[in-house]
Amino acid sequence: MLGHMHEDVERCVRAVRSKDARFDGWFFTAVLTTGIYCRPSCPVVPPKAENMRFYPSAAAAQQAGFRACKRCRPDASPGSPQWNERADLVGRAMRLIADGVIDREGVPGLAAHLGYSTRQIERQLNAELGAGPLALARAQRAQTARLLIETSTLPMSDIAFAAGFASIRTFNDTVREVFALSPTELRHRVGRGRPAEASGTITLRLPYRAPLCPDNLFGHLAATAVPGVEEWRGGAYRRTLRLPHGHGIVSLRPGPEHVTCRLSLTDLRDLANAISRCRWMLDLDADPVAVDDLLRRDPVLAPYVDKSPGRRVPRTADGAEFAVRAVIGQQVSTAAARTHTGRLVGALGDPVTDTEGGLTHLFPASEALAEIDPATLAFPRARRVTLTTLAAALAAGEIDLGPGSDWAEARVRLGDLPGLGPWTIETIAMRALGDPDAFTATDLGVRAAARHLGLPGTPAALIRHSAAWRPWRAYAVQHLWATGDHAINRIPA
Template identity: 60%
Template sequence: MELDFERCYRAVDSRDPRFDGWFVTAVTSTRIYCRPSCPAVTPKRQNVRFLPSAAAAQREGFRACLRCRPDAAPGSPEWDNRADVVARAMRLIADGVVDRAGVPGLASRLGYTERHLHRMLHAELGAGPLALARAQRAQTARILIETTDLGLAEIAFAAGFRSVRQFNETIRDVYGRPPSALRSSAVASGAPGTIMLRLPYRAPLHADGLFEYLAARAIPGVELADDGRYQRTLRLPHGPGSASLTPRDGYVQATLRLTDVRDLAPAVARCRRLLDLDADPHAVDAALATDPALAETVEKEPGVRLPRAVEGFELAVRAVVGQQVSVAAARTVLGKLVRTCAPTAGELLFPDAATVAEAPDEAFAMPATRRRTVRALAAAVASGDLVLDNGTDRAEATEKLLELPGVGPWTAGYVALRALGDPDVFLPTDLGVRRGAAALGLPDEPAALAGYATRWRPWRSYALIRLWRNA
């Protein structure tokens, strides 16, 4: 990744938090790397190097600053916005694929050889998949050390390390001190398996709009929204879990309840994805504000995000169920589907694809044609013919969605918007979008509106959310 020295140095000199996550500052005199907004004295030019990732800094022998915690900065917005192989790899690494399936599993998932994948990642990020996964394991371990009373050996394996020795060496390399020195005297006092942590974001964040959207669509038993807080259950690789998310100034407070602490990294990644916390609101808002029709709403509500999803299949089912029905009606239908498919009473998980594909007719409170669509969708995901996770090829997934009976451009676009995180989706036939456009004095006929929306590229998804809010 090309980093302009002068631009980066100006960002560091002004301690600009907008650049946190875009690059790290490696100080050669101290062998420490920081985020751009670090409050420490700005290092001299001759002592500074700018690197594209924490993993690259660690690979070259730099230790993480314990003051600004560069490993806890918001992620680069590129990995959510881009659809290329490097971005898909980064999303999968964040979800813990390397820890669970190794580099061969990551390469197979992306359809490339390990050697070629390593070459692509190293060329752009200065580190290969193992180094990137190692950096994430170190961050996961630090969170567990500082927020739980788990034994250090337990933390080592929970964070994904293969041995306690590897764990000790990595923590010393990354933080310049042994794990025992990182342990805080104030440990989390919650129940076993409960972890409290902060999820940072780039300000501004229009939290009210984001949480209102999720609250209006909350499925009873799976999600709960009250008093500005959003809670939901999570299907994680090693067992069920749940998350409680509350927006604060500069971060979202997260309380995670995990069956297995090895699921910390995937749980964090899914919560960040759900709330679009790695977005760059300055870039988005600056582009949309150039259109006089959107300038006022951008000024009034800066930092509008995309309400996304923790699981692609769940969102795709929501999209199909939501065809031509109200939000309240869709919640009722989805609630019945969840209750019918649930193995036990109490806290519910959204059913997986195989369960939905085999569910009885009474689970689907919808017309027969839509029921067939949901079953076809579930069968395609269960068989692996359709992949809707955060590492999938967006164009390929959209094409496969459109091949399913009963799935048209609106449904496929809605899935791309929320499940796949595509920042440049537009739904000109959507009634809410058309009403929002009319309210702003824009054309509301689909073809004309689609033509007008081309000026909002590559952020049409964010413009769409603003139109919905103005409907």
């Protein structure tokens, strides 16, 4: 099991000797003779096997007294794909920590979201990751700090605040301990920080595991973009973000080695959260080699995987927002769904100022949608009931579609609402919850692709056939959709 790969010493040594980037984020290599830790693909000459020690997380290596390598920057490697594919307590905890819940609510807040005691969570995380929640959050704060030190001209006091440190002293001590350089020395290494492009704008690189197929990923987001909230402009996908301390506007542009991310935030404390949401939305922590290897075993899918390796599942920046959009999109065209949703946004969304494009609003909060008069909605009566009931359940906290959600429980709760059938629930599971095995067997595009490829025609038979694609059926859906000629499959010209 890759999840405990750091315990398989021979395999880890082989990965380090071959500088295999596929394992970046799966484990970390500490070198006893130098006191540093690296990612498996580090370009430096590998040490002797007896001098290597392997850890399941950057936090565990830091806790054992090792400093981050200045060459390969292990703290900036893509996150372990394991946390995106696991539905258990540790997987849910890691998604919440990445979302910044400990900085906002502490370990008791993390425990409350998960419904376990702080002691149970400490024990489970230590057992699997060699570090508790505070150490994991500290490692993330250090990574955010380095990012800002090296890519912005922000004063160090602002960076300490943005990265979630309680004081300047803690910020200085942590940076020096993790990177063996003071914050000022780190900035000097990259030429005194790059000048900010605009006041309050931060540009950074989001790494991913190669390969990455941007066509359906950015094509889907652009084709379904809600006017005012999202747009495709100048080769980048842009959207507004509702964040814990304010709001932001993000621009995401695909590149051959990373996605360029430009963020404009009203409160810098939201930086780590915004980055986490963008990585999640673009499925950048996926393990494309593992996914493609499995799907390639089906001779029907193999030629499509070979043609477009590294397909990702286009996700969403906000689970509650996507659930509402999925209901509006029931049994209507993409264009109609965009029009209907755009009207709701104009009526109920909070206005924002976008100096670089045409974004005008945040997507309406569930509380605002829950108070809407159903008679004002231009939908069939049944869908109006579904939408208002869903919004009320989300506003009341009865359904959790956030990073730490329990996927099975969320499906059950959604199924209890009127008008939410298998298609809507699995679409929400795939794109809002991020379940990599969600499967929309009743989707029109999936059924058309099945007919075209000679796969079973009925949903029940197709579900049986899809067992061979588990646990990556959401990725199989992307390949099936791509057999059709639809705008979601291509980046706009």
